[in-house]
Amino acid sequence: MIMGDHSKCGINTTFNTGTTVGINCNLYGSTIHKKHISSFTWGxxxxxxxxxxxxxxxxxxxxxMSRRQHNLSKYEKELLENIFQLTTG
Incomplete structure (x- = not known):
């Protein structure tokens, strides 16, 4: 299983072997998730x-990130915005 940056999952969330999860996802549930989950997916x-x-x-x-004394840079924000546009249309 590979999970992208800024993605989170709830306790007891179930994944298949080889599942890929994009960036900025929030996933939950004990029912097995699909094999590929696009970036910016919730549910x-x-x-x-x-x-x-x-x-x-x-x-x-x-x-x-502020808990770690870091804030999103302009570049990081633009990168996330571009990925959002590419993955969500």
Whole structure:
């Protein structure tokens, strides 16, 4: 299993061997997730997946990174915005 940066999963979340999870995903649920989960995905295999809103994702990233005395740089923010556009259309 490979999980991208800034992705999170709940306790007891179930994945198959070889599952790939993109960046900025929030996943939960004990039902096995699909093999490939695109970046900026939110949800579970049962409740359907939705798109994680970019503004909320960036806010959470800033909160988490500030605990480590780091803030998103302009370059990092632009990179995440570009990936969001590429993966969500």
């Amino acid at each position: 579970s295999a049962v409740d359907d997946y939705t798109t994680y809103k970019l503004d909320k994702a960036l806010a959470v990233n800033n909160t988490v």
